[in-house]
Amino acid sequence: MHGTRFLSRLTGLxxxxxxxxxxxxxxxxxxxxxxxxxxxxxxxWEKILGYPAQELLDxxxxxxMQQHGQAAAALVExxxxxxxxEPLEFGLRxxxxxxxxxxxxxxxxxxxxAIFIAxxxxxxxKTRTTASLLRFFERPKSADVAI
Numbered sequence: 001m002h003g004t005r006f007l008s009r010l011t012g013l014x015x016x017x018x019x020x021x022x023x024x025x026x027x028x029x030x031x032x033x034x035x036x037x038x039x040x041x042x043x044x045w046e047k048i049l050g051y052p053a054q055e056l057l058d059x060x061x062x063x064x065m066q067q068h069g070q071a072a073a074a075l076v077e078x079x080x081x082x083x084x085x086e087p088l089e090f091g092l093r094x095x096x097x098x099x100x101x102x103x104x105x106x107x108x109x110x111x112x113x114a115i116f117i118a119x120x121x122x123x124x125x126k127t128r129t130t131a132s133l134l135r136f137f138e139r140p141k142s143a144d145v146a147i
Contacts, residue, residue: 028102028119036060036076039114048121050095066091066099079104080115089122101126 026044033039037060041053049056049064056064061079062072067090075090091099102119109116 026121028117028121030117030119032061032080032115032117034080034113034115036062036080048094048100049092064092066093079106079117089126092119 026047027042028044028048029042030038030045031040037058038056039058041056043053045051045056046053060076062076065072065075067075075088079088088104089101090104091101093099100121100123103122104117104119106115106117108114
């Protein structure tokens with residue numbers, strides 16, 4: 001199946017980008033229907049998010065998203081859109097109630113009416129960036145330069 005090649009290629013690219021790292025970070029690999037429902041998930045979904053895979057299958061991706069309502073629907077619509085896709089960032093809710101951020105890539109398989117998705121965990125990077133921004137805005141303002 002074309003999907004297996006796509007998923008293998010994504011994981012191979014991920015490992016190749018990590019150089020000599022012994023254990024590459026798990027990547028959420030999946031197959032979603034054009035309706036946004038999850039059809040196939042690799043074991044990383046269970047490992048990273050804590051949900052049994054069976055609980056997530058045939059469930060709309062937007063139900064796991066950190067965003068709610070129209071914001072979640074808009075992000076899923078962007079993920080499913082075929083034209084001009086750039087990688088997309090959004091968070092997913094873990095079973096324990098926490099959220100993790102992912103950078104999403106995807107590829108279409110119109111023959112199988114599906115979208116192959118790959119989510120790379122960027123939670124640590126997001127946390128560092130947010131902390132850095134908070135430190136920047138919280139630091140005391142220096143005295144105005146005398147004119």
